[in-house]
Amino acid sequence: MARKSFNLTPKNLVGAERDQFLSRLLTIGTIAIVLLVVGLVGYSIIHQNFIIPRQALAEVEGVTITGEQYQQRVRLNRARLVNTFLQYYQMQSMVMDPTFQQQIYVQLLGLQQELDPLVTGENTLNELIDDELLKLEAAEMGITVSEADVEHELRSFFGYFPDGTPTSVPTRTPYATATYTALQLELIGATPTSEVPPTATATLPPLPTGTPAPTSTPVTEEGYRQLLAQYLSSQSADAQLSEQAIREAIYAGLLRQAFRQRLEGDVPRTEDQVWARHILVATEEEAQDVLDRLEAGEDWSVIAADVSTDMSNRGIGGDLGWFNRERMVAPFAEAVFSLRVGQTSQPVQTDFGWHIIRVLGHQEQPVSEEEFNQRVYVVLNDYLAGLREKYTWEIIGERWKAATPDKPDIPLL
Numbered sequence: 001m002a003r004k005s006f007n008l009t010p011k012n013l014v015g016a017e018r019d020q021f022l023s024r025l026l027t028i029g030t031i032a033i034v035l036l037v038v039g040l041v042g043y044s045i046i047h048q049n050f051i052i053p054r055q056a057l058a059e060v061e062g063v064t065i066t067g068e069q070y071q072q073r074v075r076l077n078r079a080r081l082v083n084t085f086l087q088y089y090q091m092q093s094m095v096m097d098p099t100f101q102q103q104i105y106v107q108l109l110g111l112q113q114e115l116d117p118l119v120t121g122e123n124t125l126n127e128l129i130d131d132e133l134l135k136l137e138a139a140e141m142g143i144t145v146s147e148a149d150v151e152h153e154l155r156s157f158f159g160y161f162p163d164g165t166p167t168s169v170p171t172r173t174p175y176a177t178a179t180y181t182a183l184q185l186e187l188i189g190a191t192p193t194s195e196v197p198p199t200a201t202a203t204l205p206p207l208p209t210g211t212p213a214p215t216s217t218p219v220t221e222e223g224y225r226q227l228l229a230q231y232l233s234s235q236s237a238d239a240q241l242s243e244q245a246i247r248e249a250i251y252a253g254l255l256r257q258a259f260r261q262r263l264e265g266d267v268p269r270t271e272d273q274v275w276a277r278h279i280l281v282a283t284e285e286e287a288q289d290v291l292d293r294l295e296a297g298e299d300w301s302v303i304a305a306d307v308s309t310d311m312s313n314r315g316i317g318g319d320l321g322w323f324n325r326e327r328m329v330a331p332f333a334e335a336v337f338s339l340r341v342g343q344t345s346q347p348v349q350t351d352f353g354w355h356i357i358r359v360l361g362h363q364e365q366p367v368s369e370e371e372f373n374q375r376v377y378v379v380l381n382d383y384l385a386g387l388r389e390k391y392t393w394e395i396i397g398e399r400w401k402a403a404t405p406d407k408p409d410i411p412l413l
């Protein structure tokens with residue numbers, strides 16, 4: 001059979017050449033896109049692993065805070081926040097009291113806000129700046145934290161005590177609590193079964209003369225090293241922590257603790273407090289009616305249960321416990337701190353309504369541990385604000401935003 005021949009016309013030749021040209025363009029375009037993607041990925045890797053870690057994000061008196069320092073501390077802080085979040089989350093499922101559940105829920109919301117990458121990042125960068133400021137001030141004041149101190153703290157975290165487990169010593173000596181006076185018992189409607197002792201004054205018992213010998217511990221040096229290695233390797237690949245970063249964070253924490261111990265001596269351990277109860281109503285006429293009923297001899301607790309709109313304490317006679325001036329709104333505080341023990345106020349107006357107040361006690365009281373710690377925290381922050389005025393420091397643009405890690409994150413629950 002004879003083979004059929006195809007004769008290409010000029011039109012066919014032009015079309016074939018055009019197809020070849022378009023094919024070449026497509027191949028070149030594909031290669032260009034692949035090279036661009038590879039280049040972008042490569043640049044991203046180089047930028048994340050080599051450029052950002054070496055960038056200066058802030059400076060304090062010529063000392064540079066690098067991207068690597070920043071990223072490591074952010075990861076450490078995020079890990080701490082995530083751990084705290086999980087603890088509160090587990091606690092919430094075990095608590096039955098609705099009020100306590102609400103408090104835990106508020107804490108969880110606050111932790112979620114703190115875990116926003118830019119919030120964690122900004123807080124961490126300021127923390128690192130404060131660390132450098134405290135180092136400068138420590139050098140002037142002769143405050144030191146040694147490598148041995150850091151090592152001891154790290155060992156303690158993993159339960160390794162070469163000299164035996166130390167016996168804990170209270171950081172603050174507790175005050176004696178005040179007993180009820182006869183007048184206070186009368187005011188709250190209690191009947192003493194024996195002679196009522198006088199109100200105790202805030203006294204400090206003697207400190208212990210010695211510390212008991214530490215007990216032995218099963219954790220060995222080798223076990224400690226294994227625990228540390230396991231902890232570091234347990235971090236996810238995208239949130240890896242270095243031992244050096246952990247040691248730097250421990251050093252910074254110990255340095256803050258040293259300054260805190262210096263500053264807490266300026267924070268009063270006692271304060272003027274009042275113990276009072278109140279009946280809250282909506283109008284001045286209702287408040288006057290409460291006074292009329294009291295003058296007629298009706299029991300305070302009965303009236304409180306009947307008419308008080310303060311649902312948090314109406315069932316206990318409107319008892320507010322002991323409190324300082326700062327805990328109450330100004331009109332209430334001014335009124336209650338001007339009353340004598342046993343005296344009942346005239347109607348007092350606040351944004352909550354109208355109050356009838358009766359004072360049950362008024363004396364110097366020890367500040368609670370929580371309140372004391374909060375006040376020391378405020379003093380330390382004020383001190384750090386002063387250091388920012390004393391020394392030169394700078395955050396370099398917004399480089400820290402691009403350097404901010406978002407891991408570790410809250411796991412799916």
